[in-house]
Amino acid sequence: MTEILVQDAASAAISTADRVIEHPAWPRLKNAVEEIRPWQSKDGSIDFDADGAPTRAAAEATLDRVIDAVEELSPLLPHDAAYHRALATDLRTWADGAFGVPDFLDSLLAFQPATGRADGLQHLVVFPMYTQNGNPDRNLEAVALRMVWPDWLAELERTRYDNPLFCGITFEDFTSGYDTHSAVLFPETIAVREAPERFTWGGIFCDREAARFRAVTTEAVGVLGLELPEDIRALVGDQKRCQKAFVLWDMVHDRTHSHGDLPFDPFMIKQRQPFWMYGLEELRCDLTAFKEAVRLEADGFPQGRDVQYAVLFDRMFRFPVTGERVRNYDGLGGQLLFAYLHQHDVVRWTDNTLKIDWERAPQVTNQLCAEIEKLYRDGIDRPKLVHWFAAYELVSSYLSPHPGSRWAKGPDALDLTQPPRKLVDDVLPDEFPLSMFYEALSKKLKNVIASTKGIRASDQVAVGAASGAAA
Known part of the structure; x- marks a missing residue:
């Protein structure tokens, strides 16, 4: 056991010190992947009879460059050695x-980032996949990333x-599929012959989420004339x-997707339901995070207050006006939160200026969470259609x-x-x-929202000055 811990520590040290993206093999890997991507069909295969x-x-030669680059970079990441070996096999x-249609199930099963979470630990990921809120096709992608697992977060997860x-x-760097609005790395998106019995990890890029939040919030605050308290202005x-x-x-x-009174499959992957059900589920999870953040603030965790206003502003400003309106369940959740706070006099839109009752916001937001929780609890005893x-x-x-x-118009208007x-x-x-x-x-936020496509944390260096001026 001691030997394993020492190896893990050594892996973390070398992975933190030697950046994958600074190695000469990284640009070679990116270039080879980018060369392959336009050749691929929607399902990830290559049709050699297609124009261009x-x-x-030639395809095999380019793929060999991908494999060679992965093998050259792999020694920097000894904790990913088994995955990189399986990856090379799947590529061959x-x-x-x-x-044909790619199958990377074996390398997916070998990639286990959640088993060795360490702050700053790097990973090199290559998979044929689509990127949620990004590219809908299963193209080959290469992503260099770094784990975010500080001691305070690890302790909260443990306790x-x-x-x-x-x-x-x-993000450290990425290929074109992530030059989009996507901020997640999920195993469900990867091309495999069959879904594994259970998925063992899920990754969310907090740097892109934060950068996107800062850009949109800064613009919204200026457009709406909202005066921010000093600590919230500093957060943005x-x-x-x-x-x-x-x-x-x-x-x-x-974690909230699988906790609480759940009358249905929490992720609703295998069920066809009206999109407001998905909207309520996502909002329930966000408002649960808000409720826990209120408790964390009371317990002395400074991140607690920050989470509350990240949830409020992202949900009220960015979510409702982002993406198409067709079955936009995240947008619906944002609309509902704003309307609830507005009708309970927490937010006011008067004289073309938005005002927020900062003291009542936590209490009333938690009220909405309680209403959704009651809906779920009562739903356990209802038929599906009645619950809808x-x-x-x-x-x-x-x-x-x-x-x-x-x-x-109610049940009488439907063919029951x-x-x-x-x-x-x-x-x-x-x-x-x-x-x-x-x-x-x-209309006023569409340009800034469009500008967050492919955003990186480094793109947001100057936002602080802008948010201060807006307030």
Whole structure:
């Protein structure tokens, strides 16, 4: 056991000292991957009969460059040695199979970042995958990343928020699939022949989340004329402090999907439901993180207050006006939070200026969390369709449905002889349209939101001065 601990410590030391992206093999790896990506079809295969396709020999030569670069970089990362060996095998198998639909299950199973979480530990990841909120195709990607696991976070996970699969991570560098809005690395996105029995890790890039939050919040504060308290203004101006808030938020949010009164599969992966159900689930997890942050602040953790305002501002300013309106469940959750706080007089929009009652915000936000928790608890005793209507009633108590909505007219407007999953077809693509407030805000924030595509932490160095001026 002692020997294993010493090896782990040595691995962390070498991985922290020798940056993957500063090694000459890293740009060679990136260039080779970028050469392969345009040749791939949506499913990750290469059609050699397509226009602009390479010869098979050329594809094999480029893939050899990928394998050579991985093998050259692997000694920097001894904790990933088994994964890199399996990766090389999967890459060669892909080539041997004439570059058909890729199958990287063996290397996925060999990659186990959650078993050795150490602050600053590097990983080199190469997989064919899509990137959520980014590239929908399963292209080959290369990502150099670093673990975020400070002692205070590890202690909270050990004592209060057990989440052994969670990986807080930051970008070192990446290929084109992450030059997008994606801020997650999930095993579910990787091309495999069959899904493993269970996934053993999930990574969220807290640096991109923090940088995106700072950019959008700074703009929103200026547009809305919101006066920030000094400590919140300092938060928005500090990238490292924001990263701490987001990694804590993410850890608590992630575990909440499987905690509490759950009337359904918490991730809802295998169920077809109206998108407001997904919106309520994501909002429940965020508001649980908010509630825990209030407790953490009371217990003397400075990150607690930061998480509260990261949740409030990201949910109210960025989420409702980001992405398409078609079944935008994260946007719906943000709309609901703002409407709830507005109708409970915590936020006021008067004289074209937004005002927040900072003292009442925690209490009233926790009230909304309690309403959603009650919905879930009561849902355990309800049939599925009755539960869906109860959830619709909760949302429509604060948000106006589209005037053409069948669901808004109640059960009599639907064909209840159909199974519930068929009634999802009667849900409008934008069942709860943006309010006039958000229609106007969307136009004013669209440019800054677009600018956060592919954002890096280093892009946000100057935001502090801007947020101070806005306030």
